[in-house]
Amino acid sequence: MSYAALGKVPPENVRNDPSFLHRWNGLSVYDTYREARRLAKARRFKRWAYVAELSIPDDAPIICEGPDDFGHWNLYGADPVYLKDACVARVLHAPSVEELTPRG
Amino acid sequence: MEPFEAAMGLMQTVTYQIWDDDTGNVIASYGSRDAAVAFLRGMLATNGPSGVSQLVIVAYPADGSDPIAVLEGAELLAAMSAHA
Numbered sequence: 001m002s003y004a005a006l007g008k009v010p011p012e013n014v015r016n017d018p019s020f021l022h023r024w025n026g027l028s029v030y031d032t033y034r035e036a037r038r039l040a041k042a043r044r045f046k047r048w049a050y051v052a053e054l055s056i057p058d059d060a061p062i063i064c065e066g067p068d069d070f071g072h073w074n075l076y077g078a079d080p081v082y083l084k085d086a087c088v089a090r091v092l093h094a095p096s097v098e099e100l101t102p103r104g
Numbered sequence: 105m106e107p108f109e110a111a112m113g114l115m116q117t118v119t120y121q122i123w124d125d126d127t128g129n130v131i132a133s134y135g136s137r138d139a140a141v142a143f144l145r146g147m148l149a150t151n152g153p154s155g156v157s158q159l160v161i162v163a164y165p166a167d168g169s170d171p172i173a174v175l176e177g178a179e180l181l182a183a184m185s186a187h188a
């Protein structure tokens with residue numbers, strides 16, 4: 001789910017910033033397992049021990065924006081059920097899987 | 105200068121991203137640690153302790169080396185309580 005879905009309110013100085021609010025409503029993903037794992041490792045795998053590999057069809061009802069300089073994308077309009085049921089290719093235990101091997 | 109910044113190199117450009125532990129989303133990005141901390145303070149002022157307790161500032165060096173978690177919202181809350 002996006003951070004906006006939690007119902008938190010942005011600080012006053014960015015509350016009317018369209019680009020900030022746009023990112024606030026996005027769903028964060030990385031374009032490689034390596035980058036997602038690096039972030040999880042920075043948190044010592046405390047909260048993000050598992051990384052889901054997504055395969056998003058070209059005709060999926062999802063808007064993808066990115067990548068930034070660190071391989072991060074924001075997804076918009078992504079229904080959580082659709083993502084889970086149709087796009088999750090596999091889930092990996094990040095602490096024990098350092099490199100992604102091609103799926104068989 | 106924070107120790108990790110010295111370790112990264114004086115001339116290293118670092119991007120500070122604000123991540124939410126609960127949802128796994130990045131919600132803001134800044135070019136300085138001070139600006140990132142100011143954002144956390146703004147979240148605290150607007151949402152109370154629950155607005156920062158699950159946030160973390162992650163520093164991304166421009167040379168592609170591993171990111172580092174530099175400040176967790178819980179640490180900020182503790183630091184602010186200590187100075188209250």
